[in-house]
Amino acid sequence: MASTRITNLQAVKPPVLPPVLPPVLPLQSSTAAQGAVQMRIKNNQSSTERLSQSKSMVLQESDLPQKPISRHRRNQSQHNVLVSGVALFEPLVELKEHLNVAKISESGKKQRKNWALMWTVLTSDQLLLYKDKQETSQKPGGKTDVVQLCGAVIEWAKEKSSRKNVFQITTNTGSEYLIQTDSASTANKWCDAIRKTINSSTKDERGFPLRRSNSTEFLPRHSSLPSYGSASPNTKRQNPIHRRSINMFGSSKLKHSTSDSADKNGVKNRLKKFITRRPSMKTLQEKGLIKDRVFGCHLLTLCEREGTTVPKFVRVCLEAVDKRGLDVDGIYRVSGNLATIQKLRFIIDQEEDLDLDHSQWEDIHVVTGALKMFFRELPEPLFPFRFFQQFVEAVKIKESKQKIQAVKKLIQQLPKPNQETMKLLFSHLHRVLAFSKKNLMSTQGIGIVFGPTLMWPELDGGNMAVNMVYQNQIVEFILIESREIFNMDGK
Numbered sequence: 001m002a003s004t005r006i007t008n009l010q011a012v013k014p015p016v017l018p019p020v021l022p023p024v025l026p027l028q029s030s031t032a033a034q035g036a037v038q039m040r041i042k043n044n045q046s047s048t049e050r051l052s053q054s055k056s057m058v059l060q061e062s063d064l065p066q067k068p069i070s071r072h073r074r075n076q077s078q079h080n081v082l083v084s085g086v087a088l089f090e091p092l093v094e095l096k097e098h099l100n101v102a103k104i105s106e107s108g109k110k111q112r113k114n115w116a117l118m119w120t121v122l123t124s125d126q127l128l129l130y131k132d133k134q135e136t137s138q139k140p141g142g143k144t145d146v147v148q149l150c151g152a153v154i155e156w157a158k159e160k161s162s163r164k165n166v167f168q169i170t171t172n173t174g175s176e177y178l179i180q181t182d183s184a185s186t187a188n189k190w191c192d193a194i195r196k197t198i199n200s201s202t203k204d205e206r207g208f209p210l211r212r213s214n215s216t217e218f219l220p221r222h223s224s225l226p227s228y229g230s231a232s233p234n235t236k237r238q239n240p241i242h243r244r245s246i247n248m249f250g251s252s253k254l255k256h257s258t259s260d261s262a263d264k265n266g267v268k269n270r271l272k273k274f275i276t277r278r279p280s281m282k283t284l285q286e287k288g289l290i291k292d293r294v295f296g297c298h299l300l301t302l303c304e305r306e307g308t309t310v311p312k313f314v315r316v317c318l319e320a321v322d323k324r325g326l327d328v329d330g331i332y333r334v335s336g337n338l339a340t341i342q343k344l345r346f347i348i349d350q351e352e353d354l355d356l357d358h359s360q361w362e363d364i365h366v367v368t369g370a371l372k373m374f375f376r377e378l379p380e381p382l383f384p385f386r387f388f389q390q391f392v393e394a395v396k397i398k399e400s401k402q403k404i405q406a407v408k409k410l411i412q413q414l415p416k417p418n419q420e421t422m423k424l425l426f427s428h429l430h431r432v433l434a435f436s437k438k439n440l441m442s443t444q445g446i447g448i449v450f451g452p453t454l455m456w457p458e459l460d461g462g463n464m465a466v467n468m469v470y471q472n473q474i475v476e477f478i479l480i481e482s483r484e485i486f487n488m489d490g491k
Contacts (some may be wrong), residue, residue, distance in 0.1 A: 095122040095193050100180040101129055108174035125149055125201040150201040154194050167191045201288045293349045296377045301419050309420040313348055320356040327365035327438040332449050336365035344370045375453050383455035392470045395477055408485045422437040426482045447476030
């Protein structure tokens with residue numbers, strides 16, 4: 001019996017473990033130890049003590065080394081890639097929340113600003129934007145947008161939107177995002193967190209290095225991203241060719257304000273030089289670059305330029321109407337074709353030869369319409385502004401002779417071109433009135449047509465209807481008493 005017990009004890013003698021166990025060793029050791037325990041249970045002496053000693057030598061799953069070290073070079077290289085890959089493709093989520101996001105630029109190209117509520121997730125080096133919270137559980141292809149924060153710039157953008165608590169993120173590729181939330185504290189929290197992430201990822205791009213299999217060469221973390229290495233000085237040395245394009249985006253915000261101010265100052269200086277050096281109107285007229293117009297020109301200036309007291313255009317029009325329009329029904333009351341009138345005006349302004357007997361001006365209403373337009377577009381009417389109220393007061397006089405003398409005195413005070421033009425016009429209208437049976441024009445009708453055409457106040461005080469009544473009355477009274485007022489013959 002004693003020899004049998006000694007043999008059994010030798011059989012269950014604990015094996016000597018190697019210094020480094022492979023990952024599959026615990027299962028085999030556990031099976032062998034369990035067999036040894038079954039053998040020890042069958043024995044009657046010191047079974048409890050020996051059983052406890054044997055169980056203590058069984059390696060549990062929790063006691064396994066979490067990071068087994070293999071001295072084989074291939075295993076070590078593959079192990080490093082595995083650990084680094086987990087850290088790279090499963091970044092640590094720092095913040096996640098629903099935020100309002102608008103993408104206003106992509107790679108420097110402006111886009112239409114459209115706000116959308118996005119499920120925003122901030123990781124260690126990215127800002128992930130999802131249309132829906134459920135998309136986070138899908139495959140990576142379900143991401144709406146990925147904002148790379150390395151080399152990005154963040155700033156508050158109050159002027160970019162009317163909404164409150166808006167800040168802007170500009171990536172190193174030129175894309176711009178506006179992020180907004182109604183809560184000021186939430187906006188500050190996100191802005192601070194993103195700024196810290198940008199600073200930490202831009203300051204040094206160390207992170208977890210990647211190493212090629214069977215090689216000691218390290219790979220950059222985001223070598224697939226365009227222009228990503230702008231923040232790393234080592235990458236700048238390795239890729240000097242792309243340094244200029246990288247710096248263009250990296251320092252765009254720093255140079256933005258200075259370049260804009262320089263451009264604005266340059267534009268202002270050029271405008272000042274242009275204004276100070278531009279030639280005067282007289283010089284341009286002398287060189288023939290600007291021609292003096294007839295329509296819209298002051299009556300006194302036009303007569304001085306033509307060397308007459310009555311504008312040539314007025315005289316030509318009145319002669320044409322006297323020749324073939326005195327007996328036309330509704331003369332001066334009927335409007336002519338506006339397009340033809342504008343064509344006639346253009347010819348007059350270009351100082352071209354005008355022949356109103358031409359077939360294109362056979363409609364006499366076109367001639368009368370152009371004449372009325374000439375008087376309406378005078379900068380100062382035929383009855384000057386300063387005389388408007390005086391003519392109104394004169395026409396209010398009850399006694400006829402006093403009224404005639406008052407109006408006559410006022411007309412004599414007018415400038416010479418105004419007097420002569422007025423005399424020629426009213427003598428012509430007096431001849432039109434002589435054919436009233438054919439043209440159906442009365443003194444009242446002519447007063448209604450020419451009242452607002454020949455005189456109007458400089459400042460309309462709101463009593464337009466009252467002024468129009470006096471305008472018509474003044475023209476009608478002068479037309480009736482034209483022979484005595486202008487000292488006409490009895491012809």
